[in-house]
Amino acid sequence: MKSLIIVSILLLAQTLQAQDAREIIRKAGEVIEPESMEMISTLKIISASGQERSRTISTATGKFGEVSKTMVRFVEPAEVRGTTLLIFDYEEQDDDMWIYMPALRKTRRIVSTEKGKNFMGSEFTNADMSKPGLDEFDYQWLGEAEIEGKACHKIESRCKTEAIAAQYGFSKRISYIDKASYLARKLEYYDSNGELHRVNTLNVYREQGQGKYFAFHMAMQNVKNNLRSVMTVDKFQMASSLPEAQFSPAMLEQ
Numbered sequence: 001m002k003s004l005i006i007v008s009i010l011l012l013a014q015t016l017q018a019q020d021a022r023e024i025i026r027k028a029g030e031v032i033e034p035e036s037m038e039m040i041s042t043l044k045i046i047s048a049s050g051q052e053r054s055r056t057i058s059t060a061t062g063k064f065g066e067v068s069k070t071m072v073r074f075v076e077p078a079e080v081r082g083t084t085l086l087i088f089d090y091e092e093q094d095d096d097m098w099i100y101m102p103a104l105r106k107t108r109r110i111v112s113t114e115k116g117k118n119f120m121g122s123e124f125t126n127a128d129m130s131k132p133g134l135d136e137f138d139y140q141w142l143g144e145a146e147i148e149g150k151a152c153h154k155i156e157s158r159c160k161t162e163a164i165a166a167q168y169g170f171s172k173r174i175s176y177i178d179k180a181s182y183l184a185r186k187l188e189y190y191d192s193n194g195e196l197h198r199v200n201t202l203n204v205y206r207e208q209g210q211g212k213y214f215a216f217h218m219a220m221q222n223v224k225n226n227l228r229s230v231m232t233v234d235k236f237q238m239a240s241s242l243p244e245a246q247f248s249p250a251m252l253e254q
Helices: 002-030 162-168 249-253
Strands: 037-046 052-064 067-076 084-089 096-101 106-109 137-147 150-159 172-178 184-190 196-209 212-222 228-238
Touching (some): 002 137, 002 150, 084 249, 137 172, 150 162, 196 228
Antiparallel strands (some): 052 067, 067 084, 084 096, 096 106, 172 184, 212 228
16 A cells, blocks of 8 residues: 555656656746837858858737737848748647748748758758647656856756657757746757757847847757857837738738
8 A cells, every 4th residue: 555655656656756847847938029119130040160151130019819920031132032941830720831932932831851961951940930739748846947147947848759759859848947937048959869969059038128138148068069159139129010911921922
């Protein structure tokens, strides 16, 4: 009887731990998710030898009903100007993504197997441009760690199925979440073999009002090939003036 009680207590503790870990990830997503915003950012793609390519990007996000819609448009240089990614981020279903390529003058849907692919030649992926679905992962609290002097929760988010892993391009993610602010300080992505693949370091958080924060500097390191991509926010404003009609696949070609 005692052994059954011990097993029951251990199972209950594991369940509560998973629930707490999920809640930490939920709060971490909530604190950085403005309903509406516009920004200009610079994306630097850095080779293993240190050579850089620079991209200027315009991003706008709006919340319409239960759907968050984001438009990411390349402004410079000329060879990528006008290339646009459109994302419909849903709470209860898979996200929709489209990309417009000016050279082809055509918009095409990004299928689920392409979401984990590199975003325009960078070490960020298409999936990194949208918010992961909470219910697509199993969560585990792995303890605490210190990142740049900040005490952080260490949370594992493991894809529930191989299909979900293929969609996101990783089997699990380990997040280092600031215990005081719930801001993510570092994200580690592991491949299908369980090996560390990419590391995203986030810093220069700035409060934007309404209890929301945004990371003005993100550096993604591919630990396997030593390629890096750095995203720096140059201008940021809460709220977007774009109407919902602008966030449409048909409008991308206008």
